[in-house]
Amino acid sequence: DFTDEINNDKTAFNIGGGVRLSDAISGLNAALEGNYLAGRSDYSEYTLSGTVTYGFALIGDDGQEMGIISPFFTSNLNEYGNQRMRTGFGFDTGPLTSELALSHMMSVANDDDDSNASAVEITMSLPF
Numbered sequence: 001d002f003t004d005e006i007n008n009d010k011t012a013f014n015i016g017g018g019v020r021l022s023d024a025i026s027g028l029n030a031a032l033e034g035n036y037l038a039g040r041s042d043y044s045e046y047t048l049s050g051t052v053t054y055g056f057a058l059i060g061d062d063g064q065e066m067g068i069i070s071p072f073f074t075s076n077l078n079e080y081g082n083q084r085m086r087t088g089f090g091f092d093t094g095p096l097t098s099e100l101a102l103s104h105m106m107s108v109a110n111d112d113d114d115s116n117a118s119a120v121e122i123t124m125s126l127p128f
Contacts, residue, residue: 012039055090102121
């Protein structure tokens with residue numbers, strides 16, 4: 001993205017990259033990503049984030065696979081020192097995908113702001 005149309009800044013651009021690791025045999029998945037906003041005259045911005053998951057099959061009493069469960073941990077840090085940590089697990093069975101997570105945002109944007117926030121997040125999706 002080479003312009004910031006909201007602020008009418010023609011020299012702004014985002015640059016980012018990352019690396020992902022996926023091993024189908026062990027079920028391990030990991031990612032490390034970074035993003036940097038440059039070229040703005042009034043500020044710069046960066047984000048660094050990482051995720052680690054490990055997926056394995058749940059087997060029912062009858063020996064049939066019920067779905068794949070994937071515990072995860074993710075962390076995100078920006079230039080203001082604000083950090084969001086999230087942990088939980090995902091569950092996939094057929095087309096149904098769901099996730100249960102605990103999220104905590106630690107905000108240290110300035111000395112007067114001590115706004116930490118925690119949330120329980122539940123997501124479910126089913127394509128139609």
